[in-house]
Amino acid sequence: MLPRCISTLVGVVFCLLATRAVAESWCDVPLAGDDWFEVRAAEPGVFAISEPRQYEGVTSFLIVGSSRAILFDSGLGAGRIGVVVKRLTALPVTVINSHTHFDHVGGNGEFDDVRNLDSPYSIASARGEVAAPLREYAKETLAEDRVCGALPAGVTSRDYAIPTWRIAAHVRDGETIDLGDRSLEILATPGHTPDSLSLLDRSNGLLLTGDT
Numbered sequence: 001m002l003p004r005c006i007s008t009l010v011g012v013v014f015c016l017l018a019t020r021a022v023a024e025s026w027c028d029v030p031l032a033g034d035d036w037f038e039v040r041a042a043e044p045g046v047f048a049i050s051e052p053r054q055y056e057g058v059t060s061f062l063i064v065g066s067s068r069a070i071l072f073d074s075g076l077g078a079g080r081i082g083v084v085v086k087r088l089t090a091l092p093v094t095v096i097n098s099h100t101h102f103d104h105v106g107g108n109g110e111f112d113d114v115r116n117l118d119s120p121y122s123i124a125s126a127r128g129e130v131a132a133p134l135r136e137y138a139k140e141t142l143a144e145d146r147v148c149g150a151l152p153a154g155v156t157s158r159d160y161a162i163p164t165w166r167i168a169a170h171v172r173d174g175e176t177i178d179l180g181d182r183s184l185e186i187l188a189t190p191g192h193t194p195d196s197l198s199l200l201d202r203s204n205g206l207l208l209t210g211d212t
Helices: 009-022 081-088 120-126 132-139
Strands: 038-043 046-050 059-064 069-072 093-096 114-117 169-171 176-178 183-188 197-201 206-208
Touching: 046 081, 059 081, 069 081, 114 120
Parallel strands: 069 093, 093 114, 114 169
Antiparallel strands: 038 046, 046 059, 059 069, 176 183, 183 197, 197 206
C-alpha cells in the first residue's frame, strides 16, 4: 500500500520520497491524470506545484497573500508553469528562486518580476552561463529515461536548453516582503549554491527551502 500523503510542506516531500521508496523505480509511482503539473494545497494560501513526470521531481511553491503572491522557484520550464499560476491566483506574482540551478528557474522567463540575490552566481545563471558539467547534465532533462510518459503539451523535441531570464530586481538577506496579510523574510542560506536562499513565514511557522 502506498503511504498516505500529508497536507503540509513537509508532508508533500515525505509523500513523494516515500512513494518512490516502495515503487520499483521512480516512474512506477501512480500519477493522477495526464497533466505535467500536480498541484496540492500544502497549507492555507500555499500551493505546491510539482513536476512528478520528470526524474528531478521538482516542486515549486506559490504563496498567496491578500494583495500579491510569490512563486518560489519556477520549475524546469518544460511545461508552462505560468498557466498553472494564473489558474490559482489573479494577483501580481513575483518570482523568487531558492537558487539558480536550471530545474528551479526554467519558468522564470514567463514572468516579468523575477528577483534574485545580488550575487555573481545568480547574474551568471540568468545569462545562461553555467558550469560545463551542469550544462551536460541538464541537456538530458527530457530524455526518455528521465520522463515518465508523454512530454508536456506542445513540446515535440527532447532537446533541453539551459533557461535564461531577466532579473527585475535584487533581494537581500533579512529583507521582508509584504504580501498583504502575510510577510515573508528572505534568509540567505548559501551551501548548495552560493545564491541559495530560504523564505521564512514567522507568523504561520513555515520555512520554505529549495535543495538546501
